[in-house]
Amino acid sequence: xxPFTKHTxxxxxxxxxxxxxxxxxxxxxxxRVTRTGFExxxxxxxxxxxxxxxxxxxxxxxxxxxxxxxxxxxxxxEHAVWALKDYGFRVVISSRxxxxxxxxxGKGGLVAAQCEQSDVEQLWKLLENEPGTEVTVDLEAxxxxxxxxxxxxxxxxxxxxxxxxxxxxxxxTLRHADEIAAFEAQRPSWxxxxxxxxxx
Amino acid sequence: xxxxxxxxLAEKVWDAHTVRRGEGAEPDLLYxxxxxxxxxxxxxxxxxxxxxxxxxxxxxxxIATEDHNVPTVDIELPIADPVSxxxxxxxxxxxxxxxxxxxxxxxxxxxxxxxxxxxLGLTQPGMTVVCGDSHTSTHGAFGAMAFGIxxxxxxHVLATQTLPLRPFKTMAVNVxxxxxxxxxxxxxxxxxxxxxxxxxGQGYVLEYRGSAIESLSMEARMTICNMSIExxxxxxxxxxxxxxxxxxxxxxxxxxxxxxDAAVADWRELRTDDDAVFDAEVHLNANELTPFVTxxxxxxxxxxxxxxxPDPAAIADETERFAAEKALSYMDLQPGTPLREIAVDTVFLxxxxxGRIEDLRAAAGVLRGRKVADNVRMLVVxxxxxxxxxxxxxxxxxxxxxxxxxxxxxxxxMCLGMNPDQLKPGERSASTSNRNFEGRQGKGGRTHLVSxxxxxxxxxxxxxxxxxxxx
Ligand code: SF4
Numbered sequence: 001x002x003p004f005t006k007h008t009x010x011x012x013x014x015x016x017x018x019x020x021x022x023x024x025x026x027x028x029x030x031x032r033v034t035r036t037g038f039e040x041x042x043x044x045x046x047x048x049x050x051x052x053x054x055x056x057x058x059x060x061x062x063x064x065x066x067x068x069x070x071x072x073x074x075x076x077x078e079h080a081v082w083a084l085k086d087y088g089f090r091v092v093i094s095s096r097x098x099x100x101x102x103x104x105x106g107k108g109g110l111v112a113a114q115c116e117q118s119d120v121e122q123l124w125k126l127l128e129n130e131p132g133t134e135v136t137v138d139l140e141a142x143x144x145x146x147x148x149x150x151x152x153x154x155x156x157x158x159x160x161x162x163x164x165x166x167x168x169x170x171x172x173t174l175r176h177a178d179e180i181a182a183f184e185a186q187r188p189s190w191x192x193x194x195x196x197x198x199x200x
Numbered sequence: 201x202x203x204x205x206x207x208x209l210a211e212k213v214w215d216a217h218t219v220r221r222g223e224g225a226e227p228d229l230l231y232x233x234x235x236x237x238x239x240x241x242x243x244x245x246x247x248x249x250x251x252x253x254x255x256x257x258x259x260x261x262x263i264a265t266e267d268h269n270v271p272t273v274d275i276e277l278p279i280a281d282p283v284s285x286x287x288x289x290x291x292x293x294x295x296x297x298x299x300x301x302x303x304x305x306x307x308x309x310x311x312x313x314x315x316x317x318x319x320l321g322l323t324q325p326g327m328t329v330v331c332g333d334s335h336t337s338t339h340g341a342f343g344a345m346a347f348g349i350x351x352x353x354x355x356h357v358l359a360t361q362t363l364p365l366r367p368f369k370t371m372a373v374n375v376x377x378x379x380x381x382x383x384x385x386x387x388x389x390x391x392x393x394x395x396x397x398x399x400x401g402q403g404y405v406l407e408y409r410g411s412a413i414e415s416l417s418m419e420a421r422m423t424i425c426n427m428s429i430e431x432x433x434x435x436x437x438x439x440x441x442x443x444x445x446x447x448x449x450x451x452x453x454x455x456x457x458x459x460x461d462a463a464v465a466d467w468r469e470l471r472t473d474d475d476a477v478f479d480a481e482v483h484l485n486a487n488e489l490t491p492f493v494t495x496x497x498x499x500x501x502x503x504x505x506x507x508x509x510p511d512p513a514a515i516a517d518e519t520e521r522f523a524a525e526k527a528l529s530y531m532d533l534q535p536g537t538p539l540r541e542i543a544v545d546t547v548f549l550x551x552x553x554x555g556r557i558e559d560l561r562a563a564a565g566v567l568r569g570r571k572v573a574d575n576v577r578m579l580v581v582x583x584x585x586x587x588x589x590x591x592x593x594x595x596x597x598x599x600x601x602x603x604x605x606x607x608x609x610x611x612x613x614m615c616l617g618m619n620p621d622q623l624k625p626g627e628r629s630a631s632t633s634n635r636n637f638e639g640r641q642g643k644g645g646r647t648h649l650v651s652x653x654x655x656x657x658x659x660x661x662x663x664x665x666x667x668x669x670x671x
Contacts, residue, residue: 031283033243033290035251078352107352158225169352170254173360176220176229180362183219183231188466190459191233192322194263194301 001109003166004139007090009063011135011146012053013124019067020074021101025083038083058132066093066123066135072101072112081108091137093144093153095120106159107169113137115144119151139164206473208370209439210405213345213470217328219362227364233327233344235357236313237264237300239291240618241332245355246294256298258361263322264295264302267312269618272581272608275305284619298358311584311610314338314552318422319586321451325440325467330357335552335634336435337428341421342448343440343470345405348429368434369479371404372472375412377486382667384562385420386554386632386651388412388484389427390492390502396482398500401433404480407472408438412486418447419558426553427634430499439471491666493539494636494649496527501636503539505654505666511535530638531646532626539664542648546629547578547659548641549605549652551615554632555583557590559652564596566656566667567603573662578605579621581613605659617642630658 029041046052053059065084071094072080081104084092092110095117105112115123126146127133136145137153139160144151155163162172173180207215220229235258242264249255256262269284279285288305295302303310309320314335317323323339329346330336332354339346349363357363373392393400406428413421421438428436445464448454455463472478494502495509501524503510512524512535528535533542549555549563560582572578580600582588588610591597597607614621615633623629623645632655636647648664657665 033247033286035244035247076350078350168252169364170252170356170359173229173356173362173364179220179229180231180360184361187231187233188462190455190463191327192324192453192455193260194234194322194453195260 001166001168001171004090004109004111004163006136006138006140007063007111008134008136009090010058010061011064011066011123011127011133012059012062013127014053014065014067015124017068018070018073021072021077021080022074024072024080025077029083030077030079035082036086038079039086039088041079042083042087056131061088063088064091064093064135064137065089066120066127068120069094069096069117071097073098076100076104078104078108081105081110085110093120093123106162109163109166109168111137111139111155111163113144113153113155115151115153119144122149122151206476208472208476208478209343209407209437209470210345210368210370210435211476213326213328213343214367216326217345222364222366227366229362230328230365232330232357232361232363233261234317234322234329235262235361236317236329236331236333236336237262237291237354238267238313238331238333239287240268241351242294242354243287243290244351245332245358246298248352248355249298249358254359256300256358259299259301261361262300262358263317264291264300265310265313265316266291266303266305267310268612268616270305270609270611271619272611272613272621275609281620308585308589311582311586312552312555312612314422314426315556315583315587318342318418319451319584321448321454324448324454324463325444326470330363334429335426337433338422338426338552340425340428340435340437341418342444343437343467345435345437347435368405369403371401371406371433371480371482372478373406373408373482373484374410375408375484375486376410377412377488378415379412379486379489382653383489383491384651384653385416385423387489387492388486389424390494390499390649391489392482392484393427393431393500394492394502395484396431398430398498399432401428401431404433406431406433406436407478408436409472410486413438414441416443417558418443419556422556423553427499430634440467491651491654493630493654493664494647495531495533495539496524497530497636497638498523498527499634499636499649501527502649505539505664507539509533509535509537509539540669541663543628543663544576544630544648544658545627546623547572547576547655548581548614548629548631548633549579549655550581550583550613551631551633552583552612553634554652555581555587557587559632560587560591560596561594563652563656564599566653566670567605567660568599570603570660570670572604572659576659576662578603578659579608579614580605581608581621582610584610603659614641616640617645623647630655630664
């Protein structure tokens with residue numbers, strides 16, 4: 001996973017609350033067998049509508065999504081994070097995230113930045129008045145900036161640390177590779193192996 | 201300082217696999233002894249490894265099979281459904297690329313993932329066993345800590361052979377007494393779930409204990425542990441004993457010679473200490489149990505076969521009343537109808553709950569010399585190719601076909617209807633599987649969960665029945 005320190009990109013105002021994971025990526029896309037390529041499923045139901053924000057320039061190239069409260073509710077599918085990332089989003093800003101979505105974001109390298117709803121509203125206005133405005137998200141300083149607007153955001157320390165370091169769950173565990181190897185060395189020899197098919 | 205108390209079976213297995221204790225908010229890191237893989241939940245895990253340039257750390261502790269999607273007829277032909285075919289093909293490619301042993305469709309060792317582990321002797325007491333499937337709890341019958349995991353955890357185990365986890369709570373499920381004839385492990389577990397509810401086990405490992413559990417065969421114990429998840433539990437366990445050792449001895453992957461003696465000595469320690477304390481306890485009297493069937497759309501909505509469809513109006517709890525109303529409307533049942541009068545279209549004998557040789561024997565015992573009712577179709581799907589072969593050697597296949605049932609190849613089949621074995625909308629089944637959720641066995645299908653004995657008797661009479669009803 002790539003470390004995340006600071007990111008600047010086009011902000012996309014998504015004036016909707018309670019965006020659940022089924023809206024982020026509908027169930028039909030879950031039958032796939034790959035980990036990438038979910039960008040076409042992102043907000044699939046809404047993208048059929050020409051007026052939808054991601055169908056408009058310059059928002060099409062957005063990488064910072066600014067959404068209403070209760071983002072990522074519903075089913076626990078990790079595909080929601082994959083779809084946002086595959087599309088090109090690095091950050092989602094909202095005043096409230098569903099717990100599981102927040103957890104999945106941290107694991108998947110997507111920053112879920114929690115701002116005050118009043119700051120979200122200000123950002124929306126700014127991005128709507130001047131489409132294409134870039135938003136800078138500084139994970140070290142925990143701030144969001146656009147033009148001369150600055151606001152703090154919240155993210156828990158542990159998640160922030162792993163995002164800064166670029167550590168996914170597996171990388172985190174592999175930091176203890178020595179301990180795993182030491183454990184393996186003292187496992188009883190009679191524990192079964194799937195490979196050694198004894199003659200029966 | 202707190203007094204040092206004894207440990208439960210679950211805690212002992214946990215302790216023995218802790219690579220590293222978590223500090224503060226950090227979870228423990230648990231070593232995994234056996235990782236079972238199938239085609240549905242593994243593709244993205246392997247793809248994740250590929251993207252990160254990682255390997256499978258211990259292919260020698262990993263084994264794969266094809267079960268959820270596979271057809272149970274014409275298995276020599278390509279799979280017709282494109283999604284199923286892609287999943288199976290992807291598993292084959294991944295196993296080849298990452299060096300994982302695979303038992304594909306048609307192979308002598310192929311079968312439902314939870315049937316083949318024990319059958320090969322790979323599931324042993326005191327192990328940690330995981331699989332991207334919630335019914336992994338089955339393996340707990342051997343005194344193993346076995347639980348289902350999600351796809352990203354599958355990737356984690358493939359890459360590291362460990363999982364970061366917080367300890368589970370422990371619950372003792374005490375079942376004392378003697379089962380009456382015709383009452384089986386399935387009836388015990390359905391009664392347990394009806395008692396504690398589908399959420400009653402949430403966050404717990406259940407340990408089934410007591411004289412009724414100790415007198416069960418290994419296969420019956422697997423039936424019980426299998427459905428722990430239907431009570432919401434993470435896992436179910438039974439302390440290993442002579443029955444366990446006898447089942448394991450001589451299996452392809454069981455320890456041999458001096459290793460066997462060392463292993464058994466170790467396994468004998470695997471029981472809850474007398475002074476251990478469980479976080480919760482429930483009790484059930486085996487003497488009082490009768491055949492149990494479900495009437496609703498979750499495994500907790502069950503009753504003894506002798507009773508009638510409940511009246512939601514009589515249920516005090518509002519949430520439960522509402523759930524019962526909804527279930528009865530989906531199931532198209534009237535309150536007060538004796539359960540014995542409910543007519544079925546289909547009987548399904550199989551699944552990782554009841555698709556082993558003893559289950560087939562029990563059902564064949566009822567069907568011998570009898571016929572499946574005219575308007576009923578009965579599907580018999582062995583849990584593995586080995587079970588199928590053993591059944592054929594005993595002539596059970598002939599009993600089934602002579603009775604008018606269909607004798608199929610091994611797989612999950614109608615347990616979840618990912619392959620062509622499905623109920624049609626409005627059809628009703630008596631099924632030995634584990635989930636009676638809406639649409640589980642096919643869109644609009646209606647499921648009653650039953651034991652193999654009840655399944656067979658129901659096939660003969662055409663309405664929910666126990667073998668006693670046939671005399
Ligand atoms: S038989 Fe049913 S419950 Fe068991 S593994 Fe297959 S689908 Fe899951």
